Amino acid sequence: MEKIRKFFREIRTEIKKIHWPSKEELWGATGVVIIILAVTGIYFAILDLGFTAAMKLLFGALGITYGE
Numbered sequence: 001m002e003k004i005r006k007f008f009r010e011i012r013t014e015i016k017k018i019h020w021p022s023k024e025e026l027w028g029a030t031g032v033v034i035i036i037l038a039v040t041g042i043y044f045a046i047l048d049l050g051f052t053a054a055m056k057l058l059f060g061a062l063g064i065t066y067g068e
Contacts, residue, residue, distance in 0.1 A: 021029070059066060
C-alpha cells in the first residue's frame, strides 16, 4: 500500500514541474500548425494536378482511353 502512495506522491511532484503554455503560446503554436497544414495541402494539390496532367499526356500519347 505504501508503494502506491509513493507512486501518487511522485506523480503529483512531477505534474508540478510541467510548464503549461500560456494562451499566447497556445494560439501561436496553433497558428503555426494551421499555416503548415495549409501550405502542405496546397503543395500536394499542385502535385496532384501536375501528375494528373502528366498521366493524361502520357495516356494520350499511347492512345489509351480511361474514365470515359
